[in-house]
Structure formats: C-alpha cells, structure tokens
Amino acid sequence: MPQYLNITSDTTFSDLVDRVGLDLANQMVVTNGLKRTTNIGYQHKQKAVAAIKNTPEPRWQTKAAALNTMTSDRDVFETVALADSDTWKCIVDLNTPPNMLKLPEGRTIPPAEDTLGGTNQKVSNEVYSKVMNQLQTGDHSIDPATFNDYSSIAPGPYVSSNSASGSNSIYNMFGLPWGKIVLYSSIDGTSIDFPVYPEELDDGSKANYTTMPNLIYQYEPWYLYESSGPRQISYKFSFHRDMWSGNHLDGKANELVRFCQACCYPEYNGSAVNVPIVTLYINGQRHISGIMNSAEPHWYGPIGLDGFYLACDLTISITEVSPEPLSYSAMKLRSIIGG
Numbered sequence: 001m002p003q004y005l006n007i008t009s010d011t012t013f014s015d016l017v018d019r020v021g022l023d024l025a026n027q028m029v030v031t032n033g034l035k036r037t038t039n040i041g042y043q044h045k046q047k048a049v050a051a052i053k054n055t056p057e058p059r060w061q062t063k064a065a066a067l068n069t070m071t072s073d074r075d076v077f078e079t080v081a082l083a084d085s086d087t088w089k090c091i092v093d094l095n096t097p098p099n100m101l102k103l104p105e106g107r108t109i110p111p112a113e114d115t116l117g118g119t120n121q122k123v124s125n126e127v128y129s130k131v132m133n134q135l136q137t138g139d140h141s142i143d144p145a146t147f148n149d150y151s152s153i154a155p156g157p158y159v160s161s162n163s164a165s166g167s168n169s170i171y172n173m174f175g176l177p178w179g180k181i182v183l184y185s186s187i188d189g190t191s192i193d194f195p196v197y198p199e200e201l202d203d204g205s206k207a208n209y210t211t212m213p214n215l216i217y218q219y220e221p222w223y224l225y226e227s228s229g230p231r232q233i234s235y236k237f238s239f240h241r242d243m244w245s246g247n248h249l250d251g252k253a254n255e256l257v258r259f260c261q262a263c264c265y266p267e268y269n270g271s272a273v274n275v276p277i278v279t280l281y282i283n284g285q286r287h288i289s290g291i292m293n294s295a296e297p298h299w300y301g302p303i304g305l306d307g308f309y310l311a312c313d314l315t316i317s318i319t320e321v322s323p324e325p326l327s328y329s330a331m332k333l334r335s336i337i338g339g
Helices: 013-020 022-031 040-054 060-067 074-081 085-094 125-136 170-174 252-262 328-332
Strands: 003-006 100-102 115-117 181-185 190-193 207-211 223-228 232-240 267-269 272-274 278-282 285-303 309-320
Touching: 013 022, 013 040, 022 100, 040 085, 060 074, 060 085, 060 125, 074 085, 074 115, 074 125, 181 252, 190 252, 232 252, 232 285, 252 285, 252 309
Parallel strands: none
Antiparallel strands: 003 100, 003 115, 181 190, 181 278, 207 223, 232 309, 267 272, 278 285, 285 309
C-alpha cells in the first residue's frame, strides 16, 4: 500500500527522525534516492525542480502504468490521477509527488494531516474503470467528478492494449522490492535500486593464523593470530528489462548494470586516484561495505524491440572494508541482515 509524507524545503533529517523514528527515516532516505544530509527537504526540492525541468510530458500509457500500482489506496489514486503536469513529472522520475517523501514498500505510519495514503481503502471498480477509460480517450484528462461516488468492489489489474507502446504494466503487479535492495557508491554519493532480491548468497567469516617454528618437545604447533577476513560475498540478481516501468526501452536496466560496472573503476582527480567504497543495503540494513571486485552481466533471450536481450543475470562481488573495527564483541551484536 503506497503512503507518502508531506515535507517542506525546510525539513531536516532531525525533523524526519522526530516524525517517523531513526530506522524508518534512514529507509526513507534510501527509498527516495537522497543523501543522508541535514537538509533533506531542500535536497528533495532540488531533485523535484530538476525532474520538472528535464522530464518529458508523461504519456497516458505511463500514467496508467503508475496508477495501476496505487489501486490499494483510493486517496493516493485520486490525488495522483488529478495531478498537474509538474507533479506527474516528479511521480515518473522520482516515484513521488514534489512535496512528499515515499515510505518504503510495506512500511506505514498512522494516517494524519501530513500523510497521503495508508487508509487501506481500495479504489472502487467503477471509479477505476472510468479513470482508465478517460485516460485512453479524448485529451486523456480525468474529470474530478469521477471521484464523487465509490463502490466496494475491488478493481482488477489494468493492462494497456497497446503492447507496441512498451507501456504494459504487468510487472507492477508483482510487488517488486523497490527501495529494499540498494547499492550506494561513495564516489558521487549516489545509489541505485535493484528490482529483485539476490537469488542466494553465501556469507561467512574466517580467521588467519600462522604457526611458530617447530619447538622441541611440543606435540602441537603454536598458532599466532594474523588477521580476520576479508569477508567477500558474491550476489546474483536475475531480472527482466520490463521490470522498472513495463517498457524495456526506458534504459533503467542498462543504468543498473552500468552503475555496478562503474563501481569497479576509480575516479581520477589530477594525480589522485579515488576508489569507490560501495555499500549494499538489504531491507534497509547495511549488508556489506567495501570494494567492488566484479560486476558481470549475463544476457539472454527473448529479444526486445531494440534488438537486444530482455533478461539478465547480474553477478557482483564485494570484498568488505568495514566502516568500524570488528571484534569478538562487535560480531556477536550484529543482526542477521546487518554487516
């Protein structure tokens, strides 16, 4: 169920923590693609201004695909359906209206004056059908009178009949984990979402010891501690290029693959060589921070409209560079996801 929190350009991270708590505030920062800085509201406003300036006018098929993910909450559905052009550009580019932050999927807070959604009241079948019909005809605008009456019948999924447009939104019905699997790079302070969980992963710790030279009359060798680790994990993600918007021509899959591959390279600043430290978050918790050893996409069929493969298995390997000292006591306190 989608839910959004109203903010202003003056909203700080501390304000957000006071409103929703530290854990959810950190997750909201990741979900909305923001940096964890003091001026969260101003940062989000700047992203909204850029989205309004650079995002083309959304087509009706794009609007239909977005609305089809919002049928579980009639307030959100109505607000977005009646949104103006600038708001729609932010929804398409930022996945949230310009003055709101989206809560992570599956997380809600009690409805209040500063929230949108979270009421658990579904869109009626009648309203849903009228909105979708209006989007496909005439000037593709929505009549506000459509929302005057409601019925209690839940709608079925909407799929555009114009499959050639690439706007088919069928993947939006699968509850993809947006905002839960995130890779962050320290080079430019940006992050990117994965549309899927890793297929599987092997995690572990190891200790390195050396033995002293043989001592006379010693049955067992003497061991001297050298180091622990480094921890190294490979993650395999399997996804389809239609998973982002239902249109495999949107370039989002390529953006994900290139972001991961870019993390294998340094950034040069004169004679300085800056190596990125990446952090992979799973369900809002840091799983590992370190250096990217490899990013290897394996592409396979079917073939899309652009003549390239639609499915991909992306394997990334990260060697840990722990941001804090690790010890016996510290490891005992780690959560099952945290790393």
